[in-house]
Amino acid sequence: MTSSFQNNDMEINMKKSFPLFYKLLISFIVCGIIPLIIISILIYGLSVRFINDMIYEQTRLNLTNMHQELNVILKDYEDIMITLQSDETIMNALSNDLTKNNENKIYEKIYDALKNRTGKPPLYILNTTGDVIFSTNPLPHIYETGIKNNWGIFREVTQGNDGTTTIYPQKINYEEGKSSLLSMGRKILDSKGNPIGYVIIDVYRDTIINIFRPHINGVPIHIVVLDDYDYTVLDIQNPNMEGKFQNATYLNHAKDIEFKGFFSELERDSYLTISYKDTYSKTTTIANVHSNIFHQLNGIVKTLLIIGCFISLLICCLISIVLAEHISNPMKQLIYIMSKVEKGDFSAYTSFNRNDEIGALGTYFNQMVLQLKKYLDRLMEEQNKLRVTEIKMLQAQINPHFLYNTLDVIKWSAKLNKTEEVTSIVTNLAKILRNSIDCEEEYVSVRKSIEFINSYLAIQKIKYNDKFDVNIDIDPSILELKTLRLILQPFIENAIIHGLTYIDHTGLITIIGEKDGDDIIFYIIDNGVGMTEDTIKRISKSTNDNHIGIYNVDKRIKLYYGDKYGVHIESIEEKGTKVTIKIPYLTGGDNQYD
Template identity: 30%
Template sequence: MLKKIFLNHFLLILLPVIIIYYLIFSIYTHDKKTETLRFIKQVNIQSMENIDNYVKDMKVLTMHPLYDNDILELLYEKNFGDSALTTGSKGFDFNDRALLSVTLNEILAFNKNIYSVFIFNLNGTNEYRMVDSKLDPAYNPSQEDWFKEANELKGSAVVGNSFRFSNWNAPRGKDFYMFSVTRAIKEIKSGGSMGLISIDSDIDIIRNIIKKMKSFDEERILLLDDNGFIVYDTNETNITKSIGDKSFDLNEIHNLNLQASQSSMQVLNKKSLVDVEFSKETTWKLVSILPEAALFSKIKAIQTRLLTLIIIFVLLSLLLSIVTSYNITKPLKRLIKTMRVVENGDLTIRFTVMHKDEIGRLGHGFNNMINKIDQLVSIVYSTELRKKEAEMNALQSQINPHFMYNTLESIRMTAELNDDTVTAKMTLILGKLLRYSINPKDRLVTIGDEIEHLKNYIMLQNFRFKDKFELIIEMDQELIDIPIIKLIFQPIIENAIFHGLETMIGKGEIKITGYQAENKTIFLIEDNGIGMTAEQLEKLNDPDVTEIHSGDASRGIGLKNVNERIKLHYGEIYGIKITSEQGKGTTVSLELPDKFTMNIVQL
């Protein structure tokens, strides 16, 4: 028997734990992965938007000279004036540079990440402003691809890829990367280009945005253009390379479909999740590569700790099971031994009760049985049966309400321990209803207490009828604390449910409205039920009818009883009145004294 109990305990403990562990961890892992991927994608989208916003600001800055007539006239004269037509486009003299320097300084001061600003003539002659540096030797990019491309676009901004600028003297003291936004300055009449404005930004702005977006240390983030040029890489040795270069350390990305939003691939022999976000302002795309091992590292740590706790729990449970099984079987074996002695005819032996548990009660009952065997032989069965029934009735009549409350609370706690939340909640509500109804000490309560009791009652009915009923309270706040005799509203609500709302199709509504009017306190209880016939209504309102019931005795106090209690306690001029129309619901009007009178009326 000991082995059976131990085996049952073992299976009851271990199997549910394994199943629950598997289900919970599977769900947790899936939800955590989904949540993390959603977070990473949202961060990537936001980071791409931040980069786009910065590029957009640079594009706006390149339009600054287009609204300066002095600069436009200067560039026109240098490219299309009389002297330019005979001798060609000329460079800028001292006065020209003074004029251009105002705009250049304004743009340079706009953002700390702007490193240099250039305004070029068509022949490449330029005026510029640069942070902590100057050009050496003279810089003329008129034959470079980006210069030609910007001229050909005639006014559209060109966003260049990252580069190292080598044509300066006295740099910052370290290598750093830049990217530029260039725009052609158009001649208004012909639409032709008169020169260029180019703004160079330190790549540090992109570095900071990407640094903030990294959610994992192992995450690799690249900013690529549509030709595979690496604008930025968290491994900064790859900046300005192409993903097709042999020296690039992520050759697998070259074959990846970078048009897809999210995908999975092997990167450096690690299964990784790849997210791609596209720029709206440039040809760039932001590529995030996260090894799945990094994603699940924290989850695995939690899994290990949880598994350790489960093993400890199972071992402790098994130890407790062994001790419990032994404590159960030992007194049972003693009881069986005693029974065998009795079977042999020895009625003098008794079982020694050591504990007041189930085995103890069983042993005590066994002893009582032996004591009564001789009596049962001489007592007529029917007489003994009546005696037992009388004893049972006597015991039932002595049941204390507190015993009932405690029993309901025990049932509720057992239901909660078994995760039966519905039963636990129903038992809790039933206990509140019984405590409120049975307690003889609180015959005078507040209207707020009555309303709370009604809410519990409706909640319990909704468990039975699947949320069929809705209780609506519209009451002056000043009425909440007014004292009133107990159980005035519930019989009316009970009558509305069982005779008006239970059989109707659709949602049943009960509305209680309370207010002060003409030295009275009025409560209207309205329902949208099936109503009643004129004959039924006349019978309910007839004072000569001696028995007006809301149903059988189990359904509550009769309406007649409520009416008589009101008249007895507050006076004959108060009570209830009922109005109804078949198919349109019923209204019960409850008239009581004004709040001042009710505050001084005592039981």
Template identity: 30%
Template sequence: MRSEKKLKISFFARLFICFAVISIVPVAVLGTLTYIISSNVSLRNVENQSSKTVNNAAMSLQQTIGEYRSALSYFCTDSDTVQKISNSDVTPEQSTSIYQKMYILLAGKSSNVTMHLIKADGTFQISTSVIPEAYNIRNHREWGIFRELNESYGTVMYSNHYVSPSGKNYCMSVANTIRKNGKIIAYAILDIPSDVFQTALDTVNVSLPIRYAVVDQNNYFLYDEIFSGQNQIFMDMNFRNQMLQAQDSKKLYLEKPKRIITWDVTPGDYPLRVMSSVPIELVVINSNYIMDTAIAVALGAIFLCVLISPMLVRSLTKPLNAIMRTMDKVQNGDTNARVVVHNDDEFGYIGRNLNSMLDRLNELFATNLEKQNRLRLAELKSLYSQINPHFLYNTLDSIKWLAKLNGVDDIVLIVSQLGKLLKNSIRNQKESVQISEEIGLVGSYLSIQKIRYDDKFDVSIQVNEEIMDCYVPKFIIQPIVENAIIHGIEDKIGKAHLIIRGWRQDDKIIFQVEDDGVGISEEKLNSIKKSAHAKALDSDSIGIANVDKRVKLYYGQDYGLKIQSKENVGTITRITMPFSTIPLGNENMGGSDHD
């Protein structure tokens, strides 16, 4: 009965009522009123300020470009410059004088603006920097900016994106022709970098976090802070259509990210569209009006919370904190941690059930761990017992044929190498060996097979020294080499080649066995891959399946064996294992080695 009385008003009900009364209700009501009253006013202010800003930015940019146009026009009509350029050979003194005039023209302007003067016949050119390849008059006389200049009698504005050798990004060129008696004798070009645009746009004082973009009359980006993350060269067609629909208001809203886009067009014969982007959320958050209202709401909510909630929070959350501390300990590995239960309420119920669940989990974990260890040990033993008789049968078969075909010396050699292999297999009860030892076993095996096949194939072993001290499961490479000889090289007409490679790749070791034998048909290759994933291993693919299964048992499904093959071309088999200089466990895997 005592427990039932305590459960009449649950903790969650009390907590809901408490915070609804103290904070949620007033914050929700006041916040809603604040948003309704101030958001529209704030948004209109942002729109008006953004429109004025982009208009001023367009005027500033037009003024900057106009200064370069005027200066260049004056330079191209200077009689002294015209006279010196018109000479068939420009002397060094004349060249120096022209360069001084160019220097004076650029004085007081951005240091990154470059000027180039190029004679129409290509015999003379001078620059305050490096002349781009695009200004090679002999190769590009009728292209690009030169074509524009040949068709115009005034100053030409040309969208001309390129990056100088020093890494400076140029976005526009202002160019003019130098004429004598109506004939073009030279071209003068000012290359304007993007930081000139940035300076012109940033001179407009504004309190908004505003970004700019500038496009020419062909919707080609000259300067871009708004869409630069999208790597666009031309304005997106969908965005262009939205701007066309909003042409009267010259503003639109974008949702991702949410922002206001406003724009204006510079006057003159080469109009540029200057666009500005203002993030709506940031503007609204930083609006003084909204901030003042939000502060008032927060102060009211805090006052209520400070006045009423401390006693309630302390009494209600004490058992919850105890449960959380216990869960943190368990999460960090202390599975013996338990909740100390004092009350008979919902938290007491949770604590007792948590303790009971942890007890059951510990029992299940211990049982499962023992099962997994036993299963893994038994499966590895089974795999080892499969591969050793298979290899021994093939080797004894080799000795039988050599006894018939060769002399005593060959038999002595092959039996000696076989003895090394069998001795290592019986004596070495460890799960893993160093790669240097594994390569030695492969060498012994290859010595036997080369005698058997009468030098039918050449062998190249290319294993990096940095992995020689690493540990891998024993007899992990020899089955792959055996498979390459029996199924790839044996049936090939003529001499074959076998390459064994080993190297480190990041935190992995890669072994690759390549042969140029008869290869494997697609149907047979699919069959081998299926058998590698099967629980039972068929006799045709025991070596491959054994290796793949052993590697996955030791290291997980991210590692193992992959095969690529093409009939009459050859086969490539690759084994992937972790890079490790620590031996695997030393469980006894050789219970029946002496039978």
């Protein structure tokens, strides 16, 4: 009973507890997610830093390349000016020795110098008073005024060192719709080193744009070129700002970006400002990259990471399910097999076919069940031997007194020449003795059990001179069913000896056998002296010689079939006793209730 309660408690606790499968599944998923989250954060941080650094470095590289290409052109223009500056024909013309022939030669030299040059820039050669002019374009008004007042590029060239090129940022619009942004100038000196004129080249805006544009195509970048005084030399997106003071806060070229954190991102609607100072052209180019490009690229990285994390999580879940089932399913199988073993099915065994600890557990469990089955088989064999011994003891209890009394009856019947009685007694005694010899069998049919009772009663009626009658009513449907040996005789003997011997009227023993559902009920009823309740309790639990048979029958029935079966005695003093024997409905010899 205690074991049953414990098993029930264990089943309830297992139902209430969290299944092992889900514990393993959650553990595996958590173990997979934590590294995934850490790696994703690290990858995102590195990606953000890489993207920011890449754009920063690429933009700076583009600025460097733009100015390198621009300086190549500017130095090419400088070489033109150096060639013209040292030409004797030009020097003589500027020294008031100008002839028509010289003028043609000078223009030929100018056009030869500009031949195959990028952009064919406007070129001007002037004396110090502006009277002698050689030019490829009409002289801009700003030069006419500048040379007379010695300001603008002429002042810068005059104040500059001899033999150097002055680059002067200024915007000049031409009649054909073009404009220039930079002017380059050199002094022309006579043989004594005195300035006698200037050679000027203007750099077209389109020339600079054509250099810059290939480096910014497809990139949301704002390029602004400033002079030393923060006046706008070039503004690709806002040409109207060219020549004006630039006061936009986001163009503060001293504000180079600094990435202070591992996960730093530019705020939205902000700019990454990178400046490049060109010492040759004495200009500063500022590149302003809008933060949208950072957020777009970072958004792509986020999307890829989210997709990657989702796919990784899905794979992690699938692997976790497989691993959890790989571990938990054998446990479920083992629990199921244990429940079968608990119910008495020792043919159940595990078949994990694994070389790990779970496989070893299954192997040891199978060995344990096999050993337990061997032990129980040995125990059942010993119990069977014990049952046979009990039957023999019960039979031995019957035989001595009964045999002595029966032989005594035969003797007196023979003396009285009661041949028929002697024949009947001997015949029935032989049947009883044959039944005693075959006591190795635990089960007999109801028919054989009744035949034994008839033989026993035939002898007892002769012994007691027909002092009692017998009425046997057995349902024919149960005659071939199996029952335990000697479960009726002890109660019939008790009814005769203790119930009918001392009455002064004819006794009656009624034996009834019938089917009741899945059970068989035997009733043994007598009209003898009866018993008190105390006497019933005493003989039901007594092991003394007078009542050991009654006690043994009830004990054997319960041992073979369970506590729901057994013997029940009812009795009323001076009226009689009713014994009820209840056993299961068995069709074969095997004990179905072991």
